[in-house]
Amino acid sequence: MSRKNWKTMVVAMTAIFLFAALTYTTGTGGSFHYIENPLRDALSSKVVMQREPDTRIKIIKIDSKSLDTIGQFPWDRSVYARLIEKLEQGKAKAIGLDVMIPEPSKDPKQDEALAAVMAKYNNVVLPVNFNFPAKQKADHLLEYDRIEVPTAAIRAPRSQLAHVNVFPDNDDKVRRLIIGLPEKSGELVEAFSVKLANFALDEKERVRWDSGEGKWYRGSQVIPANARNQIITQYYTSPRQEKDLRTGYDSFSFSDVLNDKVDARSFENDIVLIGPYTTGMQDEFMTPMSSSIKMFGVEIHANMVQSILENKFWHEASKPVGIGVIALIVLLGTFLFHRFRGKAAFFLFLGLFIGYMFVFVIVNEVMHLYIPIFYPLFAIMLLYVWSIVSHYLEERRERNRVTGIFGRFVPKAVVDQMLTSGREVKLGGERMDISLIFVDIRGFTTLSEKLEPEQVIQFLNEYLDVCTKAVFKYNGTLDKFIGDGVMAMFGAPVRYDNHAEMAVRAALEMKKQTAMLEERLMAKLGFTVRFGIGINCGPAIVGNIGSEDLRLDYTAIGDTVNLAARLESNAKPGQILISDHVYERVKHLFDIESMGEIKVKGKELPITIYQVLADKSAAAE
Structure with a gap:
């Protein structure tokens, strides 16, 4: 039995014990006799006009x-x-x-x-x-x-x-x-x-x-x-x-x-x-x-x-019968409210509540028997409230879990904005204008040969941490780690008009923050490694891609993505290459140098590429 089911069963058993104790250990009508008795009076009394005095x-x-x-x-x-x-x-x-x-x-x-x-x-x-x-x-x-x-x-x-x-x-x-x-x-x-x-x-x-x-x-x-x-x-x-x-x-x-x-x-x-x-x-x-x-x-x-x-004598249900009735109501209510939620749970609540009153009247009239009334109705109400609270807390835990997981790929500000806006990430994909950034460590193979595996992992984690923080700083979405590289996108799932600028600034931030790591590696090994970064922007299909039943990845696909990857593969250590699409959007913000045309895989014609040198505002200071 799952933990969730165990919790539900414990709640049911506790409720049965509580209501049975309240009903049968405190005299006529139980602890709430001042409610039990009027309820019985209201449900069991005939309409005045139907009474026939002898x-x-x-x-x-x-x-x-x-x-x-x-x-x-x-x-x-x-x-x-x-x-x-x-x-x-x-x-x-x-x-x-x-x-x-x-x-x-x-x-x-x-x-x-x-x-x-x-x-x-x-x-x-x-x-x-x-x-x-x-x-x-x-x-x-x-x-x-x-x-x-x-x-x-x-x-x-x-x-x-x-x-x-x-x-x-x-x-x-x-x-x-x-x-x-x-x-x-x-x-x-x-x-x-x-x-x-x-x-x-x-x-x-x-x-x-x-x-x-x-x-x-x-x-x-x-x-x-x-x-x-x-x-x-x-x-x-x-x-x-x-x-x-x-x-x-x-x-x-x-x-x-x-x-x-x-x-x-x-x-x-x-x-x-x-x-x-x-x-x-x-x-x-x-x-x-x-x-x-x-x-x-x-x-x-x-x-x-x-x-x-008239020889009509009404009597109270025995303790075993009364406890059995309470137990039946509690177990039925627990099962139904555990299984259903929302409108279905509300209509079940009304059905149980009104249905039990109807049963009480029928049993009273036909069998001349008083079964417990207040505590079963009270149990139905409490179980319904418990189900609402339980489902709410469960949804909050699930939401926090998903938010925590998603928050490892998307900045907290982006997650909060998505939750506030109420927009859902659609199953499947949608066409969006985004910027893609690919990052790869140049010289990582040589580094792996000179360091112990534990040191390699430690070094890689430090570099990837720098990349991740830079992406998050500028509201990017971490798509995935690819070996010793990183893929990130800007402008999805939350749309930003200046996503190209944000991608370039994230790349400059990575370059700036890795300087200390490069110096430490040079002092220790006599050589260092540096990033090669490629950035492209344009239309891409963004969404959940994969197996709906087993695993989905939130990612981007399309020619825009492929070109960003090709730019990264052509970037030299410490170089940030951008496409002409990015250049047109950010040329007024950064110092950019033209690198001419190159032939890349998947393109029939050469493409013009540029190298980002610095932020103009930073240079002016």
């Missing part, structure tokens, strides 16, 4: 109208007795009074009236409230300080008591029903909604606790409760304030039912919940159905009743 569930509201009619709270217990009696005569299936009555009344007759009703009807449920400390010690326990139960004066049998506690998630929203709470004696107190729903269910379908198996059942189906006996509940209504009656369960004012303005027979075979329905009574909670409007406790219990009646 018509068998009705709410009698202790609302502002009732408080104005009956009087300020708390009310005479006989008021509840009278209402319950009316509902029983209307043949209600079950009645739940969500009002705490912990203390005996000052008038025993009031308690006696309610006690008589409780004794007469066994389908009436009264609330029990567990007082929890502000913070729980463990995620798998629900510890309580004390239990508030109805006053003994009412003589409510245990079978008609149920807890009304709701326990919000970390973001203070109620998403789970506590199906049963254990007393310190070990006995379980069923939820208010469970007790009411069981009255409407056949005996074989009722919710029950199997102490032997330690599981909750609805009929023969296991209810997916967590260690705290909580199950995820679904909401079928939105929070409904008194002035907003668009959605929700059928509800009626307490005073209207009590005063026969509502026929009690309209509650036949219904589950009736009676409870506070005004903000002043402080019985309201945040739910997934709204980020700003709270839902009254009696509404929450009604929704929980419907969840039980």
Whole structure:
């Protein structure tokens, strides 16, 4: 496996470990539960108009109208007795009074009236409230300080008591029903909604606790409760304030039912919940159905009743399944973003992101299963960002590598100019007006015979270094080293109008800089070597020439190149020969001497050549 692939695999494994740890080591929803839970709410909730509240569930509201009619709270217990009696005569299936009555009344007759009703009807449920400390010690326990139960004066049998506690998630929203709470004696107190729903269910379908198996059942189906006996509940209504009656369960004012303005027979075979329905009574909670409007406790219990009646229980994916989902997303995202880049990677990112949300909704609706949502989406985003950064750094490294390599043939200024301009060196060639310079060491063969190979290489490197620096100084391109010679071009790949001048100045620079080397060689061996230089300018084919798959050389070909080489071969030691094409372009800048005509290979007619002596501006100084 290549280093690049190893790096990608390490990133993938690290991401899997990180997201799995964040999801399953920090409680419900993971470290980012405040994002996970709202995402789940948004994707799993049905559209309000698609929800269908069960018509068998009705709410009698202790609302502002009732408080104005009956009087300020708390009310005479006989008021509840009278209402319950009316509902029983209307043949209600079950009645739940969500009002705490912990203390005996000052008038025993009031308690006696309610006690008589409780004794007469066994389908009436009264609330029990567990007082929890502000913070729980463990995620798998629900510890309580004390239990508030109805006053003994009412003589409510245990079978008609149920807890009304709701326990919000970390973001203070109620998403789970506590199906049963254990007393310190070990006995379980069923939820208010469970007790009411069981009255409407056949005996074989009722919710029950199997102490032997330690599981909750609805009929023969296991209810997916967590260690705290909580199950995820679904909401079928939105929070409904008194002035907003668009959605929700059928509800009626307490005073209207009590005063026969509502026929009690309209509650036949219904589950009736009676409870506070005004903000002043402080019985309201945040739910997934709204980020700003709270839902009254009696509404929450009604929704929980419907969840039980419909036998729809959502559950969390197990840790192995959740980790498997995260691993699959991370590996798929890593592979795709590693392989594709640019627009393809962007569309893959959108596809993965939207596709996973779609899968979440399908799994939630069809399988009633919550798979992780935030961390897989977060992983997709991070992997996409990582791929962008990784590809950018990779391209920068490759660019720097190519720049470094190309910079050994072309001056840094030329490289920078090419990168800034954005011009690309074309594959193949293009016709360009350039100047060519060929340099060769005269007497190198004799030198090689008198020096050790290591000394020859050292000397050659020094001479070639002088040539290279001179070429680069005047923005030339080093084409290649030819044994003990050099080929360079000016005016390509970056075009310069004065490329002929730059070539001549580079040749003069070489001649100047080699003087010290020549003196040192003369002192050591009694003889020296000198350059022979030929320069020509004109049209040539410049570009990448060679094998596209194996090797390409950036070079120049054509008659202009050949003539420059012929001039170099005719140059004597220390001589700079130029063609008449170069002469016409630089004669006003340099001291130049005509050398007459010579016959060169490849030319039918003789050509006129010139020798460059010095720079006119330098001579004037």
